[in-house]
Amino acid sequence: MDKDTIVALATPQGSGGIGIIRLSGNKSKSIAEKITKNPNLRPRYAQLIQFNNNSLQDNAILIYFVAPNSYTGEDVVEFQCHGGRYVTDKVIDLCLNNGARLANPGEFTKRAFENGKISLEQAEGIIDIINAETESEAKAGFSLLNGELFKKVDNMQSLLTSKLAEIEVTLDYPEHDIEYETKESIKKSLLSIKQELEKLINTEQTGRIIKDGINVAILGRPNVGKSSILNKLLGYDRAIVTDVAGTTRDTISESIIYKGIKINLIDTAGIRESQDIVEKIGIDKSIQTIDSADIILLILDNSQDLTKEDKKNIELVKDKNVIFVSNKSDLNKKLNFDNSILVSAKDNKNIDKIKDEIYNKVVDKKIISQDIILTNKRHIQLVKEAYNNINNALENIDKVTLDCIALDIKNAWLNLGAITGQVADEKIIDQIFSRFCLGK
Ligand SMILES: Nc1nc2c(ncn2[C@@H]2O[C@H](COP(=O)(O)OP(=O)(O)O)[C@@H](O)[C@H]2O)c(=O)[nH]1
Ligand SMILES: [Mg+2]
Known part of the structure; x- marks a missing residue:
């Protein structure tokens, strides 16, 4: 984990009561110690500090989080200083001059994802919460962040994994005539997954209205x-x-x-x-x-x-x-x-x-009262693809051999995995995080 230490303003630019500047990475602690007069940083304490610079004779509250117990999973320092253009710019400058670099939009959350603190759809929930204008939008974001979709997807994936294992056993021991039973057991599971996916797909219209x-x-x-x-x-x-x-x-x-x-x-x-x-x-x-x-x-x-x-x-x-x-x-x-x-x-x-x-x-x-409403087009698309895979498997299961069915099941598993980021394209991940604001 040899990443740059990044810095950004986490609150909106302009005058405000407080402006928060966030540092994340290995050098966070040493940078904070260099730019303040307080070398003894205590993790998870709000400490009143003074900056060690003539053109910034201000004080601030500092909170230090030690990896992995932070938002990003790295060492993090947050400064709560007076929220004005001059002060916040100056604190960022001091961090930059002491070894940090400016964060890209969404980079803190991207690191949280890369460090396994959150899954991809949870990160998308955070964007939704930040951008929410209405209660229903915020609720959909909270539901994602709280892992409601994750749990559902994870359960479906586990079931698919166990079915793949059954197929493997059946294929490994062709002398035992268990293909019929295996097919019946797979059908039952796939039907239940199909219903779950259908329920999710049915929220599409409501999700669009919420968004x-x-x-x-x-x-x-x-x-x-x-x-x-x-x-x-x-x-x-x-x-x-x-x-x-x-x-x-x-x-x-x-x-x-x-x-x-x-x-x-x-x-x-x-x-x-x-x-x-x-x-x-x-x-x-x-x-x-x-x-x-x-x-x-x-x-x-x-x-x-x-x-x-x-x-x-x-x-x-x-x-x-x-x-x-x-x-x-x-x-x-x-x-x-x-x-x-x-x-x-x-x-x-x-x-x-x-x-x-x-x-x-x-x-x-x-539908509006359901725990999970899909408001994100990417999720809808992947759920629909997984649905098609499952449907294919169900339509063909009585006509083809089990190894053909295994392919559809694997594809459904992969499409579900792309929702949570377990399997996801680097480009898609970058696209998702670029939609974040700076400092998140
Ligand atoms: N008596 C009465 N006049 C109305 C009412 N609503 C609009 N008007 C009048 O009807 C005219 C046209 O209104 P406007 O809202 O511009 O209609 P629009 O062309 O359909 O947009 C205006 O003179 C309004 O004051 C109403 O409820 N009662
Ligand atoms: Mg008019």
Whole structure:
């Protein structure tokens, strides 16, 4: 383990109460001793120290961790100093001048992975926690970091390993006619693994929603109140509202968080026949937005009969996941249309009902409460590949000899191993850690 000692700021740059600088590697302790006036570092104690430098007459808290009992598994020193540009830059400079080098993004966590402190998907859980904006995103990250997926994958791999051993025994002693029993036992195990994998694959859609949010397109002809409803859903005035039809010419996208899930609201230009070039482009964009939306809010005007344009829009979204909203409930009802949520953007009435309906229509209650929801495309891909291997094995087991089945089982094992990093390509590992921020 002859690696460079690395240093980086672990907190965001800029002014703050405290800035944390982290050192990791063999030289951490000696560097810390050189740059401070306190040579006696006690592991796992918060020590008040002073820097040994004229241009840094500051004090800080220092914590020293001895390998392997640290985040990276190496000797680590953390300085908690005053959080400002000058001080943190200066501490980093002192470390660099005394034998450290700047860490790459994610390098501390990469070392934790390389030193066996965490598995690859646990490291990905850490990125998810750092980047989480919503409760559901954070929860998915905690679940990864806590090893929920690891346990599941590890159990499946153990079962596959024992099946491979059974195959080997059967092949080694062909004189004993045990092939039939072996096949039956393998089938049973593979079926149970197939079910487990299926359960994971079924979380894909929910996982995508947790990661990216629910995309909601607000659609309707001009002047029904789309922008007003967007503003009420957001809780502040984002879009311009006027009684001039065609005010919103471009799509406006903003997010809210509802019950721990991000909802991306996309206000669109009202769809109608128009001669105005800019408005026409906006209308084309509105129509494109329909395709990428998980759900469409089609807004109608409660105070008017359905117009030709309304009917066209209803036709346009007929195969989509749609929520119909009749706006302007404060005005006399003229609209004849069932199955819509009656709201008033003007009086802020029933706006939460829209949020509820979006959530209920898109979020699968059974899946959202599961311990493991796959939010990472890499994991989904590998689980699907393992599923295909298992499926192949099951489809062929009665037709071919056991050694052919062994190949599929091995491949399933390898695909599962790639999730946890047991078997993983150096390039993929580098890619994963480069997505980390500096200092993590
Ligand atoms: N009475 C009433 N007027 C509304 C309501 N919502 C919007 N409006 C008005 O309808 C007009 C068009 O609203 P806007 O949000 O710009 O509609 P958009 O073209 O669909 O985006 C504006 O004059 C709004 O003040 C409502 O709930 N009640
Ligand atoms: Mg508008």
